[in-house]
């Protein structure tokens with residue numbers, strides 16, 4: 269397990285290195301002055317600029333420039349937004365939790381629905397349920413997100429009026445900012461309207477989560493289906509069968525666990541995909557997350573914000589990836605210890 | 612009464628065009644307490660036959676037989692589910708690759724416990740759990756694993772192949788089977804470990820009067836442990852008889868080649884001067900010869916051999932060949 273952890277840690281360091289290099293070089297590639305792109309101080313006077321140039325070691329070589337950039341990053345200084353003039357770090361901290369909430373809930377929902385349905389398809393391999401599920405998965409996967417989002421708003425918010433179409437919570441509720449994660453903040457707060465607030469927040473969450481989760485859920489369906497088929501074809505399932513276990517015992521005790529493990533390994537990869545979908549969805553549902561902010565920044569040519577947002581979002585994706593890797597290792601005894609162990 | 616009696620069992624691979632008989636009308640009978648070897652080159656359908664008996668072949672195969680009796684019970688008249696219920700109660704099977712036959716994510720202990728027969732347990736469920744644990748440990752002792760604490764907590768990949776095979780045998784014993792089918796139980800094992808597994812099987816046979824069907828691709832490897840031997844080639848029945856008959860007086864050209872190719876046999880048949888094997892190799896399923904499938908490789912083949920031979924019986928020594936080597940031993 270130690271080796272496993274060290275390996276992930278190495279990977280993390282290396283990826284962060286590449287990411288920061290990429291982000292640093294972006295400040296050169298964007299139009300305009302590099303120093304201004306990096307700091308976002310568009311209205312600075314020549315004297316202020318001179319101080320900044322000194323801070324970012326503009327007169328020394330590229331390498332020390334990069335290191336001073338890293339140094340600033342480590343202290344949480346990502347410059348100022350060119351449009352709002354607020355520190356990027358504050359902007360990000362205000363918005364990232366909403367995105368974390370949306371993406372993580374959507375990931376869980378996608379897995380919760382995708383996996384069992386995929387297993388079901390595999391169990392009824394080549395029979396009617398299998399074909400039906402495959403078709404649904406194909407359709408679900410090919411629906412464009414923005415179309416689905418708009419359609420969902422049109423039907424469920426405007427026509428039926430069941431669910432709200434925008435925002436994270438009704439403005440009536442005032443929730444203290446503790447962790448930033450809305451649902452958790454609500455549960456922590458001591459407002460007398462706690463439960464109403466919780467219900468309201470959940471209702472706001474439903475539509476965006478469904479829109480974000482649909483495509484990943486269909487991918488999980490197919491991953492789960494092929495993993496289950498693979499597992500059902502193994503010798504140990506045949507042996508369990510010969511041992512006299514019933515079909516449902518085999519599925520619940522042996523096949524599911526092994527198939528879930530196979531799928532979990534690929535979930536991390538799908539998460540990046542899910543975040544991309546979430547960014548579009550945030551725009552449609554006016555979700556106050558980092559994705560919407562990033563897309564707006566792109567429209568407004570706010571280069572500092574783009575750089576900072578990219579770094580933060582990629583780091584978030586990467587951290588989730590590593591967490592999923594650890595879940596995988598926790599479930600799979602083969603990944604935990606090297607194979608040569610006690611032989 | 613015969614324990615198992617199979618007449619003309621065929622196993623057909625369902626394909627879109629013409630059906631392929633991977634196993635073509637094979638006979639197999641076993642008595643109680645008998646150790647029978649099932650021998651043939653790799654790819655002759657031994658594993659298929661074993662899996663068909665246990666009933667674990669998947670849907671792409673179809674099994675058919677003129678007769679399939681288990682202790683006088685006609686299994687062909689029963690539905691697959693009923694057949695499976697009878698068979699899984701009395702027949703256990705261990706497979707070729709023990710490591711691959713254990714669930715990699717479940718501990719040995721759990722896998723052993725779920726094999727324990729519910730009917731052997733008494734009392735309330737919390738008592739049963741304890742009994743299950745104890746039964747699993749007893750099973751490990753029976754197959755000669757003394758360090759059971761370590762073993763039950765291990766995952767399959769932490770054990771050696773030979774240990775895994777012992778665990779598989781322990782699992783097979785859980786239901787107190789009357790017949791144990793061992794499909795190449797010692798493949799890919801060192802010879803010391805092979806000996807241990809064979810001795811374990813032999814002692815189970817003697818102490819518990821458990822019949823064993825010992826499958827192997829290596830005739831010489833099993834002759835020491837078997838009473839009788841059935842030989843198969845490319846899905847067809849070749850020859851069956853006592854171990855002595857098969858080893859000292861093979862009537863079928865294929866068995867003869869098998870015997871002659873083993874170094875020990877050459878000492879017993881001194882008039883043989885060179886190591887003799889058949890040219891060519893076993894045909895693949897897509898290109899099976901008609902009639903006797905040994906035809907293209909057989910030194911005695913004649914025109915008649917394009918028709919499948921009938922089984923001839925010489926004092927319970929059965930051989931399926933138009934031109935058996937019967938006269939060459941007189």
Ligand SMILES: Nc1ncnc2c1ncn2[C@@H]1O[C@H](COP(=O)(O)OP(=O)(O)O)[C@@H](O)[C@H]1O
Pocket residue numbers: 633651652653654655656657658659660895896
């Ligand atoms: N799952 C399968 N799909 C297609 N062909 C198979 C399958 N399993 C076995 N066969 C074929 O059936 C024949 C007999 O195989 P098998 O019973 O494993 O032989 P043995 O155990 O004697 O080595 C071989 O020709 C093999 O290629």
Ligand code: SF4
Pocket residue numbers: 864865903904905906907909910911912913916920931932933934935
């Ligand atoms: S039947 Fe013909 S081909 Fe087959 S083994 Fe006998 S002699 Fe050879």
Ligand SMILES: [Mg+2]
Pocket residue numbers: 657658659707794795
């Ligand atoms: Mg085999």
